[in-house]
Amino acid sequence: MLSLPKKVEIIEVGPRDGLQNEKNRVPTEVKLRFIRALQDAGVSEMELTSFVSPKWVPQMGDAADIMAGAKRTGRPFVLAPNERGIADARAAGAENIAVFVGVTDAFNKKNINRTTEESMKQLAPQIRKLKEDGLFVRACISTAFHCPFEGPVDTERTVSLCRRFAELGADELSVADTIGMATPEESYRLFSRLKEELPDILLTAHFHDTRKMALANIFAALQAGVSRFDTSAGGLGGCPFAPGATGNVATEDVVNMLERMGIETGISVDGICRAVDEVVSHVSRPIATGMYTLYKNGQRIG
Numbered sequence: 001m002l003s004l005p006k007k008v009e010i011i012e013v014g015p016r017d018g019l020q021n022e023k024n025r026v027p028t029e030v031k032l033r034f035i036r037a038l039q040d041a042g043v044s045e046m047e048l049t050s051f052v053s054p055k056w057v058p059q060m061g062d063a064a065d066i067m068a069g070a071k072r073t074g075r076p077f078v079l080a081p082n083e084r085g086i087a088d089a090r091a092a093g094a095e096n097i098a099v100f101v102g103v104t105d106a107f108n109k110k111n112i113n114r115t116t117e118e119s120m121k122q123l124a125p126q127i128r129k130l131k132e133d134g135l136f137v138r139a140c141i142s143t144a145f146h147c148p149f150e151g152p153v154d155t156e157r158t159v160s161l162c163r164r165f166a167e168l169g170a171d172e173l174s175v176a177d178t179i180g181m182a183t184p185e186e187s188y189r190l191f192s193r194l195k196e197e198l199p200d201i202l203l204t205a206h207f208h209d210t211r212k213m214a215l216a217n218i219f220a221a222l223q224a225g226v227s228r229f230d231t232s233a234g235g236l237g238g239c240p241f242a243p244g245a246t247g248n249v250a251t252e253d254v255v256n257m258l259e260r261m262g263i264e265t266g267i268s269v270d271g272i273c274r275a276v277d278e279v280v281s282h283v284s285r286p287i288a289t290g291m292y293t294l295y296k297n298g299q300r301i302g
Contacts, residue, residue, distance in 0.1 A: 005227040007264040009045060011174070011204060012038050012251060014275075015066075016047035016079055018236030020059050023284045028062040032069045034278045038233060041271025043251075044074030047098065051078060051085040067092040077138055081112055086126055090135075097130055098174070099123055100140035103158050106149035107142060107178070116161065124168055131169040138172040139165040140206070144190065146181035155190050159197055172202035174230055177217065180210025184220035191224035206230035207249045208237065214249035215257055222263075229254060234276040234287040250289035252276070270295065 054061030102108035205221040207214040232248035273295035
């Protein structure tokens with residue numbers, strides 16, 4: 001076993017990525033209770049919401065209300081896809097902005113109706129301005145491994161896009177297995193390459209659990225030197241523009257694995273499960289992650 005970190009940072013994406021594709025409309029107050037419970041569980045970095053068109057992602061239509069009602073602790077992120085979204089996010093008081101681009105043109109066109117290159121040209125001045133104003137910029141890289149429309153993605157395409165964000169001054173790269181097709185070998189190869197190429201940027205791995213390989217992919221990323229992971233309480237999530245993408249890897253299962261390996265997260269598994277209780281009756285699919293199932297069966301788990 002290669003050297004593993006002593007501590008891992010968990011970035012909770014449930015309130016945004018976890019709920020954006022939910023068919024049921026989740027009330028704003030329920031989202032706020034969910035956020036508060038996640039904070040109580042020890043989460044310090046979290047995607048709160050996204051400033052996107054409510055026409056295309058109606059679940060996020062209450063972004064300004066979420067920003068107004070959520071307690072600002074740690075590092076709260078909001079997602080903003082373009083100049084309008086960034087302006088709205090800043091007007092709502094956001095200081096940590098996440099932008100996103102797909103490695104493949106086909107995915108990017110389905111998502112935001114632009115090629116990858118068109119998106120980068122549009123985002124470049126926005127990122128520079130955000131950095132000039134002292135804000136934190138997180139760049140989310142979609143379809144880093146596989147694309148639902150183009151198939152396997154060459155490692156160098158992903159590395160090249162990540163390098164461009166780093167050159168623009170992005171503080172963090174969140175590199176995503178958007179449709180959950182990556183293998184541990186692919187995870188280790190890409191993240192080893194990124195750690196070698198971009199040693200000074202925060203590097204975060206984002207795995208979906210479509211084929212139940214997310215925990216294995218996280219272990220491979222740990223061995224590649226990654227110590228930051230996006231996870232979603234209850235395994236909630238999916239992408240409305242990526243056919244076949246199911247939920248994100250569950251926060252409670254990741255924390256359980258890491259803590260049992262002696263890797264500190266500062267997060268309570270029981271606390272995450274209590275947070276899931278706040279939304280479970282409002283989502284359309286059953287939540288049956290390993291640790292949440294134990295919790296519901298009355299077993300003390302953390």
